Amino acid sequence: MCEPVLSMTGLHKRFGALQATQDVSLDLRAGEIHALIGPNGAGKSTLIAQIAGSLRPDAGQIHLGARDITALGVARRARLGLGRSFQVSCLAEPLSVLRNVMIGAQALQGHSFRFWRPAASDPSLLAPAHAALERMHLAHHADTPVAALSHGERRQVEVACALVLEPRVLLLDEPMAGLGPEGSARLTELLETLKEEVPILLIEHDMDAVFRLADRISVLVAGSIIAHGDGEAIRRDPRVRDAYLGD
Amino acid sequence: MTRLHPTTNPAAQRPSGTGRWLDRQRLVHGTLLALMLLAPVAAHLLGEVFYINLASRIALVAMAAVGLNLAIGFGGMVSFGHAAYFGLGGYVSGISAYHAFDGSLVMGLPGSNDMLVIWLSAVLLCGLLALVIGAISLRTTGVYFIMITLAFAQMAYYFANSWPDYGGEDGLPIYLRNTLPGLDTNHALSFFLVCFTGLVLSLALTSRLMKSRFGAALTMARLNETRLATAGISPFPIRLVAFVISAMITGLAGALYADLNGFVSPSMLSWHLSGELMVIVILGGVGRLYGPLAGAILFVMMETLLGGLTEYWQFFLGLVLLGVVLFARQGVIGWLAGSERHV
Amino acid sequence: MSVTLLIEQLINGLQLGTMLFLMASGLTLVFGVMGLINLAHGSFYMVGAYVTALATASTGSFLLGLAAGVLAAAAAGAIVELLVIRRLYRRQHLDQVLATFALILIFSEGTRWLFGSAPLWLSPPEALSGSVALPGGSRYPVYRLVIIAVGVVVAAGLYLLIAHTRLGMRIRAGESDREMIGALGVNIRRLYTLVFALGAALAGLAGSLVGALQSVQVGMGEPVLILAFVVIVIGGIGSIKGALLGALLVGLVDTLGRVFLPALFGQFMAPSDAAGAGTALAAMLIYILMAVILAFKPKGLFAAHD
Numbered sequence: 001m002c003e004p005v006l007s008m009t010g011l012h013k014r015f016g017a018l019q020a021t022q023d024v025s026l027d028l029r030a031g032e033i034h035a036l037i038g039p040n041g042a043g044k045s046t047l048i049a050q051i052a053g054s055l056r057p058d059a060g061q062i063h064l065g066a067r068d069i070t071a072l073g074v075a076r077r078a079r080l081g082l083g084r085s086f087q088v089s090c091l092a093e094p095l096s097v098l099r100n101v102m103i104g105a106q107a108l109q110g111h112s113f114r115f116w117r118p119a120a121s122d123p124s125l126l127a128p129a130h131a132a133l134e135r136m137h138l139a140h141h142a143d144t145p146v147a148a149l150s151h152g153e154r155r156q157v158e159v160a161c162a163l164v165l166e167p168r169v170l171l172l173d174e175p176m177a178g179l180g181p182e183g184s185a186r187l188t189e190l191l192e193t194l195k196e197e198v199p200i201l202l203i204e205h206d207m208d209a210v211f212r213l214a215d216r217i218s219v220l221v222a223g224s225i226i227a228h229g230d231g232e233a234i235r236r237d238p239r240v241r242d243a244y245l246g247d
Numbered sequence: 248m249t250r251l252h253p254t255t256n257p258a259a260q261r262p263s264g265t266g267r268w269l270d271r272q273r274l275v276h277g278t279l280l281a282l283m284l285l286a287p288v289a290a291h292l293l294g295e296v297f298y299i300n301l302a303s304r305i306a307l308v309a310m311a312a313v314g315l316n317l318a319i320g321f322g323g324m325v326s327f328g329h330a331a332y333f334g335l336g337g338y339v340s341g342i343s344a345y346h347a348f349d350g351s352l353v354m355g356l357p358g359s360n361d362m363l364v365i366w367l368s369a370v371l372l373c374g375l376l377a378l379v380i381g382a383i384s385l386r387t388t389g390v391y392f393i394m395i396t397l398a399f400a401q402m403a404y405y406f407a408n409s410w411p412d413y414g415g416e417d418g419l420p421i422y423l424r425n426t427l428p429g430l431d432t433n434h435a436l437s438f439f440l441v442c443f444t445g446l447v448l449s450l451a452l453t454s455r456l457m458k459s460r461f462g463a464a465l466t467m468a469r470l471n472e473t474r475l476a477t478a479g480i481s482p483f484p485i486r487l488v489a490f491v492i493s494a495m496i497t498g499l500a501g502a503l504y505a506d507l508n509g510f511v512s513p514s515m516l517s518w519h520l521s522g523e524l525m526v527i528v529i530l531g532g533v534g535r536l537y538g539p540l541a542g543a544i545l546f547v548m549m550e551t552l553l554g555g556l557t558e559y560w561q562f563f564l565g566l567v568l569l570g571v572v573l574f575a576r577q578g579v580i581g582w583l584a585g586s587e588r589h590v
Numbered sequence: 591m592s593v594t595l596l597i598e599q600l601i602n603g604l605q606l607g608t609m610l611f612l613m614a615s616g617l618t619l620v621f622g623v624m625g626l627i628n629l630a631h632g633s634f635y636m637v638g639a640y641v642t643a644l645a646t647a648s649t650g651s652f653l654l655g656l657a658a659g660v661l662a663a664a665a666a667g668a669i670v671e672l673l674v675i676r677r678l679y680r681r682q683h684l685d686q687v688l689a690t691f692a693l694i695l696i697f698s699e700g701t702r703w704l705f706g707s708a709p710l711w712l713s714p715p716e717a718l719s720g721s722v723a724l725p726g727g728s729r730y731p732v733y734r735l736v737i738i739a740v741g742v743v744v745a746a747g748l749y750l751l752i753a754h755t756r757l758g759m760r761i762r763a764g765e766s767d768r769e770m771i772g773a774l775g776v777n778i779r780r781l782y783t784l785v786f787a788l789g790a791a792l793a794g795l796a797g798s799l800v801g802a803l804q805s806v807q808v809g810m811g812e813p814v815l816i817l818a819f820v821v822i823v824i825g826g827i828g829s830i831k832g833a834l835l836g837a838l839l840v841g842l843v844d845t846l847g848r849v850f851l852p853a854l855f856g857q858f859m860a861p862s863d864a865a866g867a868g869t870a871l872a873a874m875l876i877y878i879l880m881a882v883i884l885a886f887k888p889k890g891l892f893a894a895h896d
Contacts, residue, residue, distance in 0.1 A: 052477075075480055075481040090474050103475065112460045115455070161478065383884070384884075386884070387884055390823075394820075525691070562700055565696035
């Protein structure tokens, strides 16, 4: 239809004898949710780390829009519009939820070498942070320290942290885990409306959510993409049944 | 970087109802400052110059520790080499006075005994040194960071020791205390007020800094650098700038310290001094704004009181320090002011 | 500069290197196995030297004195581990630095209290007081060569201990997985005490041997301690191989730098300036070496740990 917003071509990553990523090519287009699934140990985490910038691939390129971001670091990619959430939540636990989200609003407004004006009461930081929390139904937890939240709530804070960056692409790593049926349903609903604004690369174990949400699905097994297509095609694919759904 | 602080703390569990504790904190902080100011004034009225100079010493050691606390407590960078900046500040004072005294040039420039010139030079040179040391050291983390900052300070120590022009291991006397326009710096109470002002300004600067956007980023760099990077802010430059500011504060304290003693020697650069500054930060309470002041008061008082009783006072200092590290991790400020450090 | 001088300085560098290895191996073992950074390691060096000097003076036998010194250092290590160190394993490095800094103060001032500030004298045993001829004609003290030999024997012994014994296997397991070694039913507390005492004994051995070359006094452990830290940081903290290589590198660079740098500067500077600049640079040389190595390999040459 249109130019992919995020694309990977021919990614390779090897750790010693282990080929963790083997010739992976994937893309993400505007308005879609592209789900990446695969059994444990398939190399999803390694792939995400390469997309986010914490790992360099041995070969291959990653493009954000037209821009080659293969050689850029995590912070640089985030500034270019790559928002992500972590599988194991990665937040400053002693700080309030609000302050965790505000750091993103601060980053969005340019460099942080501003030494004088207090940040905590700055309306230009508070407004977007509150809006992101509102959207994730977390407004009542704004002043709660992250340490006091449940695992599911922390995942939602992560998504809020990503949203406040006004990203061009969202990379969500198992956002449903630990949410419970009600939270899961609410997040599914949110992602469905969200994808119109920001395309989402979704890594998820909850197969119901994947099949309901994803416009396309790629299946990663032993470092390679073994199948690719819409939900129906993936369900029918015998290789996927063998490698993934089978066991 | 080493995770410096426990991930959960009681204060963080309390949403925003910290009003009462805040009052107690302010009371303690205000009392400390008032004591620092009033004790030397009283000593002046009683004609006890020794105690005025003791207060100046406390103020300067506290100021040096305020600088270190910015790196260790607020930035999570455990520098074991802040003596390098303290000593460099001291040597700027000494060398400048030396050349002003005999009218010779240093690197083509005349010496000066104007404190304003000396302070500016000390702050700039310490900033420059910290920029180089920080840029290399901050590539490492954990124990390596501790050790490499120590190594750089040792480098400075041995350099001062073996460079004969400025006294080598014997050090360099400052025959006449450097001057300040409109103030008699030889007057003990006036000089104390200069030191006290330096301390108050460094506290105010740190407080303001930690509330700013820069402070928010630095706090995040300490608590979770991945989160900071994921938000789009590179932790390295944030840390580096904090490290440089920290060194500048400690260096300015060093410049004044040399003037207080009328003497600068390699001992101002020694690893014992780095260790003592760390001890002061810990005794007071890591990452608490007024911790260094409380720590410095305690440290210098112990040195003076115990030192008056026994030559081996450091033996007891060791015992106290061991007790604090093992059993009282909140430090003096935590004990006095209650409540948790503000994160 | 003659070949003789070069050979002599090479041997001196080797001797400093072997002593540094005795210090550094204990430090690096303790860090590798328990994750502890121990500033008080230099105190065991001092304890070894003091006890050796005192015991040698009262028994008249250097060998008995040496045995007493090593045992005393090991005992001091075990006691310190039981009383203080084991509370620090799970603490941040900052706490470890401060607590062990406190231990230095206690050990140093305590020793000064007991024995005064005046140095004690310890001389090498009669039998080793001679010298041998070096190629080129100059003579070299036998005792220093024996020190090198002891260092080599200890290094070999340490290698055998770690690579081929049950204790060594546990040490290696402890380095890679602290939880697992507990699960295997190894008494981890005893293992830690043992490793710490072993490190202290090695430091005590180094202190005793060097004490016969220099004076035995309070604070003698501190310069060596800092050099040993440079060694393990260069080698990669936790790695015995790194400690060995780092020790030799630091020993040689430091020794040769002090002798040859002023001479080298003399080639293109006025003699008085050259002496000053050369000496100053030589004193900083190993720190520069360390900074350069860390700038390229932030975890040292043989990184074993984070």
